[in-house]
Amino acid sequence: MGFGVSGATAVVVVGLFVSAGIFYDAAATSYEAVDEAEDDRAEALLEQRNTAVAVANAAIQSPGNALVVTMENTGSTTLGVPETTLLAENVVVPHDANATWAVESDTGTEVWLPGETLEVTVSRTWLDTTFDGGDPTRVKVATDTGVSDAAEVR
Incomplete structure (x- = not known):
């Protein structure tokens, strides 16, 4: 294997790490938004149950x-x-x-x-x-x- 193949492999590996980092950040942000929305909904339901x-x-x-x-x-x-x-x-x-x-x-x-x-x-x-x-x-x-x-x- 020459330098070209090793360099291309390194670029692909770095690209995979960057992609994985971006995917993880997007997934974590989405999970936090959904979790916060579920908490808000639970709080609203509790307030509704306590209202008469x-x-x-x-x-x-x-x-x-x-x-x-x-x-x-x-x-x-x-x-x-x-x-x-x-x-x-x-x-x-x-x-x-x-x-x-x-x-x-x-x-x-x-x-x-x-x-x-x-x-x-x-x-x-x-x-x-x-x-x-x-x-x-x-x-x-x-x-x-x-x-x-x-x-x-x-």
Whole structure:
């Protein structure tokens, strides 16, 4: 064997080592990404299992015939008020001046702790505009963890 064959063999061997290093790095990175995603999914499932909400009352009430929905956080997960969605007849109730969102009568908080009550008062103006002067017959609350509850409006 001459120098040409030995040199070519060395180049091939070095190429195999470089390829193996690149493959190992890519495989390790992929495994870490999958492992992290599985951990995130397990954490989200645990949070979902620990979340529970219940619509305690939904009624059209005076003054002004506003829709008042009272919900309870019956789980062990702290929920965010901005991440909580209220639907009236499958229409999202806005988090703006058309509805007042209050946790234990506090309209300034964005945290809904376990055992606390969230009350949403929806203005008559929004109801009239959205439902052509009528009233919704059903409401549903949904959390950012995907847990929900529904009730008939009385």
